[in-house]
Amino acid sequence: MWIARLKLIMGEEVRYISHLDLQRAFQRALRRAEIDVAYSQGFNPHPKTSFAMALAVGMTSEGEYIDVELNTKIQPEELMTRLNNSLPQGLQVVQCKLRDKPHPSLMSQIDKAIYTIEILTQGKNDYLDIQLLIEFFMQQDEIIVERVNKKGKKSSKNIRPFIDFIQLEEVQDQLIILKTRLATGSKNNVKPENMIEKLIAFGGKKINYEGLKIHRIDLLTQEGKKLISPIENF
């Protein structure tokens, strides 16, 4: 048994793809590339793949990770080239490693995610104004996000401990660009859109919000005190 771990870019063209659709698109690309993938058993056999963390509809990314189970060994470079020739516009493999022993599942390894967030606004924004807003926002002890579960039950969670930082990258006429690192994964998870909603609400009328573009820069694994990419120690 061989496992390939791939790092994938998801561009504008596939920004609105759902996670399920992405899985299927990827499996079809594997078939087009004629990669000798292991298939699941049962009535509807499908290639064995597993993704790190679903990317929400509307986001782009340059740090998605996928594990693929293979029947035969293949050179990582070759796998990468063949897949890239088969993937649809907007999807591209940028890194690939292969190993022959099982490894902790991707999903269990993810602890953090880094994003850039573009806030589209109406009217001008002032750099210092926004900078101050972020500082005050981060000085809060509690940032409470209300959630409603599938049964309609409400719960609330303080997300402040799970926001590592928010950096103001750029302010233009109708655009604010932020960079942020948030807890992500099965243990603690902060959705970037929730964090931004809170920030905007906190600012009152400071940000005349019109839309969002969220881009995931990378997913990270906590290894001791270091944060590394899940493909680094693979």
Place this chain on the structure above:
Amino acid sequence: MKSKLMNKILPTVKNPIQYIGKELNSVHKEIKSDTIRYAFAFPDIYEIGMSHLGMKILYHLLNEQEDIYCERVFAPMVDMEEKMRRENIPLFAWETMDAITHFDFIGFTLQYEMSYSNIINMLDLGEVPLLAAERTKEHPFVMVGGPCAYNPEPLADFVDIVILGEAEEVILEVMEAYRKWKKSEGSRKDFLHSIASITGVYIPAFYQVEYDEEGKITSFQPISSAYPSTVQKRIIKDLDKTYYPDKVVVPYTNIVHDRIMLELFRGCTRGCRFCQAGMIYRPVREKTPETLKSIAEKLVKNTGYEDISLASLSTSDYTQLVPLVKNLMEEYKDKGVGLSLPSLRIDSFSIKLAEEIQKVRKTGLTFAPEAGTQKLRNVINKGVTEENLMEATRQAFEAGWGTIKLYFMIGLPTETNEDIEGIGDLGKKVVQQYFQVEKEKRNKALRVTVSTSSFVPKPFTPFQWEPQNTMEELKEKQQYLKNIIRDRKISYSWHEPKISFLEAIFARGDRRLGKVLLKAWEKGCKFDGWDEHFKFNSWMEAFEECHIDPSFYAHRKREYEEKLPWDFIDIGVSKSFLIREHKNALKERVTPFCRENCVNCGVENFDGGWTCYVDC
């Protein structure tokens, strides 16, 4: 507009990925001054339109021509349309997101009558004048084709060009004429004039109709002798040599038929008397297994699909089916690619085949006995007996199937209560059949679905003269059947009679329905085929305000002598054959299938003498 769509609108609508147009194998071209821009429009949502084989063929065929850029257009979903109208975004073509009003052609495919209001809505959303007469040189030509184009008259006011029959060749001839016309600086009418005599082309504006006081047609004539009085449909003679795409667009989002469609043959040898497809697609023409194998190979390679569907009107009638299936199974079983047979006959042969195929993937089985009694099955010429069905279901249960669907029609000519009871009986007998199979063999869960649609008389069928049941009659019959089926193992589903009524009106309608269509659209009618959007009362108001009696079209028995709105179209099958078949139906007399005995339907005299591969 593009960035507004991408950043402001798409994040807020349902399933936004359907609008992006950057799917695998979608075509992206540079637009030059001589590029002919063609918008292939499907008057329903992406999920349905993308499943349509004709679109796949013509999209890639047109795009193979260097100077033609064909893009796809679908009806946006209701939430999307609302936002587009609010933000003043005109209907755009999927690949470039450019407004369709700047295109040279908009070609709609007419798959079902209930999509007509969507056509009006899409033209409006696309800022194209609704009436053909109001379009100028700045506007696109609106073209229609597909099965409903065999009676294009209800749409006559809205369309410039109708394509009758298989479009692979004729569409390129029209494009060639367009190239010439574009250089000539002629008028819109000049172009239409230049294509009016191409076989398979009908220009509604070049014909005029007169009616008597009752509303029956007294004359239907071209406005000039330059135009043919009969328009012949087009057929492709050699399916092995005709264009078939070796790649197709692979959607991201789920669509109705998300698989490779391998078209085995066109036409049907069976001759069911209600079936329009069985008549208009004659003659039967098969592809050779060699062609099919090579197409399948390329399509698997270029799409990565996990399923190949062997498509045709009656797949078990393909003469080389067994060797083909064996070969495809052998080739693809290790690659995780399965086969499916969508239209099976009710017999042992088909079950064995299905069993063989389902070793890869197992789905439910569907049978279409169509009618509940042998008498009525003889009337409709459905060559199936109760024994066939019992034997087939027994084998299916033995092979481990648990889910069986049975399709029937209600409201067929000569139908009595006994025939309705027959439907319930067949359902029960299928359940009994299950219990007769050894426990070890059979599936643990049994689920029999009985589904009835309502008979809609269609043009170019032996039943084209027959009245449709009234909505009350249909409702009564459905209720009656509901009461008969009390077994909890059987579930019963039926079609909304109001929709079938409207379908019947437009299926056999004439030009005067154009104004009703317009009126109904003004009242907000669209997506009429969808129960949740269908506004029956608005439709009835539209009829009333236009002083048109819908029953005239749906519920009236027509005489053989009456001039029918589609009589000017020659589909190859002769009217005398249809009359003969209609008479046979009423006498419950069965007509043999083409393969057993040629019944001289007329198609062998068609188009310079067609030789059926079935001995005549």
